[in-house]
Amino acid sequence: MQKEYQTITEISGPLVFAEVDEPVGYDEIVEIETPDGQTRRGQVLESTSDFVAIQVFEGTEGIDRNSSVRFLGETMQMKLTEDLLGRVLSGTGEPIDGGPEIEPDEERPIVGEAINPYSREYPEEFIQTGVSAIDGMNTLVRGQKLPIFSASGLPHSDLALQIARQATVPEEDDDSDDGEGSEFAVIFGAMGITQEEANEFMDDFERTGALERSVVFMNLADDPAVERTVTPRLALTTAEYLAFEKDYHVLVILTDMTNYCEALREIGAAREEVPGRRGYPGYMYTDLAQLYERAGRIEGNDGSVTQIPILTMPGDDDTHPIPDLTGYITEGQIYVDRDLNSQGVEPPVYVLPSLSRLMDDGIGEGLTREDHADVSDQMYAAYAEGEDLRDLVNIVGREALSERDNKYLDFADAFESEFVQQGFRTNRSLEETLDLGWDLLSELPKEELNRIDEELIAEYYVEDEQAEAVEADD
Known part of the structure; x- marks a missing residue:
């Protein structure tokens, strides 16, 4: 009443x-x-x-x-229909694309319902993003929440657009009961972005045709900050409807969660609440968990909700409350690195601090390719050793290093310039990513590949033609 x-x-x-x-x-x-x-x-x-x-x-x-x-x-309701795909909505869920009014099949409260832990299915199905640094080294899994940790001035928006444009569910990994497979959809929730960024997002969505399988929620920097507190909830309510009612595999990209948290702080200050760390509300952990935990799979449903929240770390500080709390709640993180960006690497993903905690369950025999886990482990080890040797080179010079050490330095350079570097317009399949990994690992002596099964080395290691010719002459 x-x-x-x-x-x-x-x-x-x-x-x-x-x-x-x-x-x-x-x-x-x-x-x-x-x-x-x-x-x-x-x-x-x-x-x-x-x-x-x-x-x-x-x-x-x-x-x-x-x-x-x-x-x-x-309470606030979201108008839901499958016809939302291809539409652009405001931060409060109203159409802003000049299209017709939404004729909903149903309406749901935007607060959502917690998934019963007993009904959750464990995430273990691979999502291909077409980005080698993610697919090969920090694999995204259906039902996972995998944030991107970035900072001001870095091209996280370009990476988000690339993932939205390229993300697919490989057909062999789709285990729908009807045998036809589930469709893939992207929910893009923008919070507090500039008009320039909004234009860039929309131009890319429309030019590439990605908008046809997407629902875009757009909250601009000059919109009321309080609107940002409902934008992600509208986006996630739409994702849950498409996933669990219409059997879509839904990828939710939320950017920028830092703007969302700033809105929480503004509201808390207006209410004269006792602030927590750095002035943020003490309940921010609970509030973020309410959003992130809406990702997942439900037993008996073919669809899934996967989240990629993007946040800019104030002062490039990953101990700041926003990335700190996000890291506790989610299953890993992808780091966008300022040094790699200054070198012109696109996308500038720094794999060493990056992590996907569910990667082991989404790769391996029968899931992606049998050599995926071994290749990833070996490249991590080789790149880490090359990074350590770079510090040593700054002290003693490269000439003082052994031939083995120089090979690891060459590997680290090639890993960044050939594996991580691919441009924001290149879409690599998992086969291409792993073949490229083998090409890089084949520059190291076989005896250095101590994390890979010998049968896989025999099958995939690329022998140097000149070395083979010398062995044949001997």
């Missing part, structure tokens, strides 16, 4: 406080009508028997004590 009041007592930032004579439901949707006839939407953020705190999505400008507050008796 709708209730209307004209009892606004205070306006603080994005919040409006009003007196009530009976409790109002938490998260209930509110309409505020200003004296000049404008209507703003909001959501109950705090409720007692005497007053409510309302966060206003469109901003509080023009609202005063003479405005009326109407409680609608329902």
Whole structure:
């Protein structure tokens, strides 16, 4: 039942406080009508028997004590239909692409429902992104949440677009009961991005045709910060509908989670809450977990929800509360590196601190290629040794190193310039990625490949033609 009041007592930032004579439901949707006839939407953020705190999505400008507050008796709902694919929506879920109004098949609360742990299926099916540094070294798995840790000025947006454009589920890995396989969809949720970035995203989606299989939620930097708190929930509600009702494999890309957390801090300051680390709310861990844990697979459903949240680390500091808490909740991270970017490597993914905790379950015999795990382990070891030797070269010079050490230095250079470097427009299959890995590993002596099964070495190691000719002469 709708209730209307004209009892606004205070306006603080994005919040409006009003007196009530009976409790109002938490998260209930509110309409505020200003004296000049404008209507703003909001959501109950705090409720007692005497007053409510309302966060206003469109901003509080023009609202005063003479405005009326109407409680609608329902929480925020997302209009859901399969026809959302190909549409561009605002941060509050309204169409902004000039298309028709959404005719929903159903509406659902955006807060979602927690997946029963007993009903969860363990993630172990490979998603091919076409990016060698991810597919080969930090494999993404269906139902996983794998964030990208970046920083200001780095091309994480280009990497996000590349993944959105190229990500696929290999047909042999799709185990749908009907034998036809599930379709792949991308939900792209942008929070607090600039108009320039928005134009770049949309131009790429439209030019490549990726928009046809995508739903885009766009919250710009000049939109109210409070709107950013609902954008990811709208995106995830849409993803859950497509995955668990329409059997899509859905990849959700959320950028930038730092802007989302800044919105939480702004709201917390307006409520005069006691701040936690660096001024962020003490409940930020719980809030982020509510979003990240909406990824997964459910037993009996063919679809899946996979998340790639992107965040920019303030000051390039991975101990900052946002990346720190994100790392605890998610299953790994992909690092975008400033040094590699300055060298012109595209995408500048630094694999040594990167991690995919579910990689071992998504690769290997019967899942990708039988040599995938061994190749990944050996390249990690060889690249790490080459990185350590670079520090030594700065002290003693390259001439002081042994022939073996120089081969590892050459491997580290080639790994960055040939394996990681591929450009933002190149889509490599897993076969191409692993074959390229073998080409690099074949520059090392066979006896150095101590992490690879001998049968795999015999099958894939690329012998040097000149060496073979010398052996034949002998």
